[in-house]
Amino acid sequence: STALLAAAPWIGALGRPRERLRVGLIGTGMRGQVLLSELLKQDGVDIAAICDIERYMLDRALAQLSTAGRRAPQVYTGSVDAWRDMLARARLDAVLIATPWELHAPQAIAAMEAKVAVGCEVVAGITLQDHWDVLRAQQRTGTPYMLLENVCYRRDVLAVLQMVRQGLFGELVHVQGGYEHDLRAVKFNSGEPGKPYGGGAEFGERGWSEAKWRTPHSVRRNGELYPSHGIGPCAQWLDIHRGNRFTRLTSHASQARGLHEYVVAQGGPDHPNAAVEFALGDVVTTQIGCEQGQTILLTHDTSLPRPYSLGFRVQGTGGIWMDLNQSIYLEGRSPQPHQWEPAQAWLERHDHPLWQRLGERAAGGGHGGMDFFVVHAFVEALKAGAPMPIDIYDAVAWSAITPLSEASIADGSRTLEFPDFSEGAWRGRAPVFALDGRY
Numbered sequence: 001s002t003a004l005l006a007a008a009p010w011i012g013a014l015g016r017p018r019e020r021l022r023v024g025l026i027g028t029g030m031r032g033q034v035l036l037s038e039l040l041k042q043d044g045v046d047i048a049a050i051c052d053i054e055r056y057m058l059d060r061a062l063a064q065l066s067t068a069g070r071r072a073p074q075v076y077t078g079s080v081d082a083w084r085d086m087l088a089r090a091r092l093d094a095v096l097i098a099t100p101w102e103l104h105a106p107q108a109i110a111a112m113e114a115k116v117a118v119g120c121e122v123v124a125g126i127t128l129q130d131h132w133d134v135l136r137a138q139q140r141t142g143t144p145y146m147l148l149e150n151v152c153y154r155r156d157v158l159a160v161l162q163m164v165r166q167g168l169f170g171e172l173v174h175v176q177g178g179y180e181h182d183l184r185a186v187k188f189n190s191g192e193p194g195k196p197y198g199g200g201a202e203f204g205e206r207g208w209s210e211a212k213w214r215t216p217h218s219v220r221r222n223g224e225l226y227p228s229h230g231i232g233p234c235a236q237w238l239d240i241h242r243g244n245r246f247t248r249l250t251s252h253a254s255q256a257r258g259l260h261e262y263v264v265a266q267g268g269p270d271h272p273n274a275a276v277e278f279a280l281g282d283v284v285t286t287q288i289g290c291e292q293g294q295t296i297l298l299t300h301d302t303s304l305p306r307p308y309s310l311g312f313r314v315q316g317t318g319g320i321w322m323d324l325n326q327s328i329y330l331e332g333r334s335p336q337p338h339q340w341e342p343a344q345a346w347l348e349r350h351d352h353p354l355w356q357r358l359g360e361r362a363a364g365g366g367h368g369g370m371d372f373f374v375v376h377a378f379v380e381a382l383k384a385g386a387p388m389p390i391d392i393y394d395a396v397a398w399s400a401i402t403p404l405s406e407a408s409i410a411d412g413s414r415t416l417e418f419p420d421f422s423e424g425a426w427r428g429r430a431p432v433f434a435l436d437g438r439y
């Protein structure tokens with residue numbers, strides 16, 4: 001065991017609780033800046049280094065740090081490989097990755113190889129092979145990896161998890177979630193630095209911020225492109241990889257109209273982007289079966305006019321909750337048979353200990369406070385030497401829904417077997433996510 005410790009210093013460090021962490025950030029764009037503001041609220045975190053290729057975004061991040069009275073971090077920039085120098089030289093304990101999706105897998109793998117713990121923004125990889133590669137790197141190196149899926153920490157989502165764990169819904173039978181968010185003004189802008197949302201029909205090389213890198217996925221790919229906000233909570237409710245697992249997947253895509261119509265409305269019918277054919281169907285629905293019998297319905301809906309919703313529904317032998325109508329029905333407990341009851345009182349009564357303890361500290365943070373909790377969980381679990389609350393198996397299975405749904409749609413909505421990334425370990429693993437008020 002001495003030889004093992006010498007070969008992998010991290011393993012020694014892992015078991016030993018630590019007071020402080022040297023943290024780096026790759027990607028100081030819109031999301032990276034939110035993560036930075038959440039990191040600044042945590043105890044025992046030194047922001048040691050930041051990395052980006054966009055000077056505009058780096059300067060905003062540096063301004064955040066100096067406004068907070070923090071020491072200037074090392075800055076890595078100037079080449080698309082600058083993050084490699086950062087991992088080699090900055091002596092980091094952990095890194096947060098908030099870069100375009102295709103960079104997540106290579107950056108996470110390199111960080112794990114360098115024994116730098118990874119907190120990765122949602123989407124673990126692009127292809128199915130990427131997901132296996134990230135998993136194998138984690139298993140090979142033993143370096144902690146957490147997917148930073150913030151919605152798992154949403155206040156209602158956690159209260160419902162408490163209720164599920166207490167059996168108030170009976171045995172779960174069916175859950176729903178999704179990403180139903182009109183992203184048209186995220187996917188197109190004028191390309192002018194500092195103006196990320198709307199005001200134009202540009203994307204790709206001529207776009208700025210997300211319009212630069214996110215929109216090309218809608219040109220090339222047809223599938224459930226953004227599964228984790230919807231599937232994360234569903235997977236926690238269903239104990240996926242903790243006695244349960246995904247078994248089969250089928251996806252359907254509607255026709256693609258919304259993005260083209262938006263380009264024409266913004267730029268006119270003669271705008272060059274009016275000739276672009278978008279592959280992504282406007283509404284993509286994905287059904288997933290589970291080992292313990294439950295079904296999951298995921299909806300991806302980002303190209304049409306609509307108010308934001310993640311469309312959660314939790315249904316069991318004892319009742320049902322939905323977020324959209326903010327209502328619940330629990331047989332024998334709700335006042336009127338067959339009548340919805342407002343969910344609020346139930347959610348308050350089952351408020352998660354994390355929110356009770358830290359809700360005030362989280363207030364004002366990203367996405368109504370849940371961004372505080374996801375960063376807090378990563379930092380505190382790492383400092384305690386505890387397992388990552390959203391681990392590598394969760395990360396790759398949730399994220400692999402994208403390439404699987406693309407493959408299903410490309411083959412006439414064929415039903416596919418879901419790979420068991422845990423290779424059977426799902427049977428014996430006990431839940432670790434949000435068990436108490438610690439992280």
Ligand code: A2G
Pocket residue numbers: 150151181186210229367
């Ligand atoms: O829209 C929301 O904030 C999403 N998060 C985020 O993931 C990203 O897609 C963003 C668009 O810029 C949630 O919905 C929680």
